Amino acid sequence: MYYKQIDKKSWLCVGDGPRNPVTGQRKQISRRGKSKKEAETKVLDAIKKSEKNFSFDEKITFDEFSNVWLENYLFRGNKDSTIDHRKYCISTINNYMAKVQINKINTLLYQNFLNQLMTEGSSLSTIKGINNVAQMIFKYAKEVGLIDNNPTESSFIPKPKLEIKDIQEDRVEKLFLNSDELKIFIEEVERYKSPVIRTLLYILTFTGMRPGEAISLYKDDIDFNNATIRINKTTYRMNRIKGEFKLTPPKTLGSIRIIEVDQFILKMIKEMQHFQHIYKYVESEFLFSMNDGFPTTIDYLRTVVRRIGEKTNISKQLHTYMLRHTHVSLLAEAGVDLTYIMNRVGHRNSKTTTEIYLHVTKGMRENAQVKMHKKFSALLNLDKNEINVSKM
Incomplete structure (x- = not known):
């Protein structure tokens, strides 16, 4: 480690990062801190992160990283139709943030993306599918040390405001x-x-x-x-x-x-x-x-x-x-x-x-209740759901 006091309020610390597995060269990592210890801690954290992420450039963009994720995903044994759907979801995300560094994509940026999908008329199921793929990609990015926070974890699926007509219409x-x-x-x-x-x-x-x-x-x-x-x-x-x-x-x-x-x-x-x-x-x-x-x-x-x-x-x-x-x-x-x-x-x-099953059987139960009432009324000589007390 190399240390240098910049001024009375800051220190510089420089350390050697891990060797690149391809070139064998080391990359020096420098960080500043208010104290010598703080600068050293920042360098050690950066080295640790680099050791975990030695195969990725920290400036890698979303489209570049999602390609790497997809290449690995192909070996999971999923059906071709599933893979095609994953590709479609990635292409949709790329329309909005292909060239954005993956470590620059925060929750606000990602939430705006989901909101825009809804505004442009994408169905709820489509948005959920795209969000599911994004979750997997950002989870992988966090696992390899490219990002500290997964922007999909704090986001939500936008839904249109419920209207009176939606309540009145039977969806099932x-x-x-x-x-x-x-x-x-x-x-x-x-x-x-x-x-x-x-x-x-x-x-x-x-x-x-x-x-x-x-x-x-x-x-x-x-x-x-x-x-x-x-x-x-x-x-x-x-x-x-x-x-x-x-x-x-x-x-x-x-x-x-x-x-x-x-x-x-x-x-x-x-x-x-x-x-x-x-x-x-x-x-x-x-x-x-x-x-x-x-x-x-x-x-x-x-x-x-x-x-x-x-x-x-x-x-x-x-x-x-x-x-x-x-x-x-x-x-x-x-x-x-x-x-x-x-x-x-x-x-x-x-x-x-x-x-569907509950919807249909609910109607059957309601129908059965009407039939039971008619039967019981006939047996007990009920008139309009009330017993004739004069005969008691």
Whole structure:
């Protein structure tokens, strides 16, 4: 250590930092303090930090560091779709702070970024996803000694002000089709020209599969004798191009399952396969192959559902996952318990599934209460909820 008194009120201390693992050279670290001891303490703290962070330049920008984080993240064994989502989140953050030194990003700067996302119309789920990725990146930056404070720890997810109309509208009700709406939807599905797409939409509605799971089904995943379907894969579409895809394991291990299906679904599948044979569809292992032998894309299926919805008088905005949610509501209406429903749709725990289940069963309980009251009133000869005391 080298010490030098600058003046009566300050000291300079200089020490050798750790060797650069690539060049082998040391970098001198100097700090000032009000006393010799304070200057020395600052140098020792800086050396300790440098030893922990010898591979990063303290001036590294967010985009440079996030690239390093992503390179390491690729070795965690995550699905391609998950990695693509991480890349999307990083690119969004880069739009705001790519060239800002990561150690210059404080809570105020980061909070302003989140607020701007909301102001520009990003959905709550999108903001949460981006914030989740940012948390991982800044946590890593703190672990390697680039930053002392993680700006995401003191920030919050902005939410729009609750309006009266938001209170009056039933959010859960928008997640699925009720019985009357489902009948209207099915009537329009029946008019769709492609039997492959028709059958696929029935599968989504009456099995609760995820769209990616359904279009990934092989022919031998169907067991006609036992009336079951095996679900053990999903489709990752590269570049959103129909022929460019690969099969991957499903979302979670709990998503690997065998489910029972109704005979009318099996009959539809057989009729669809007969159609594929008659019209000489290219031979394919995929159950829902189109005439070129490839299954349709999730994007196309999403467009079909939206267009079908536009042809009806259903006020809700239809999407593919609404059919999955509708299946949950149908099972809840039928009195099926929540655990079975979770297993059937491949969920260990799902807030959305639970909300739909509780919403539907609450209505059933209220309906049961009315029926019980009528029954008890008839048995006890009650009039307007009061016992006729004159007969007592």
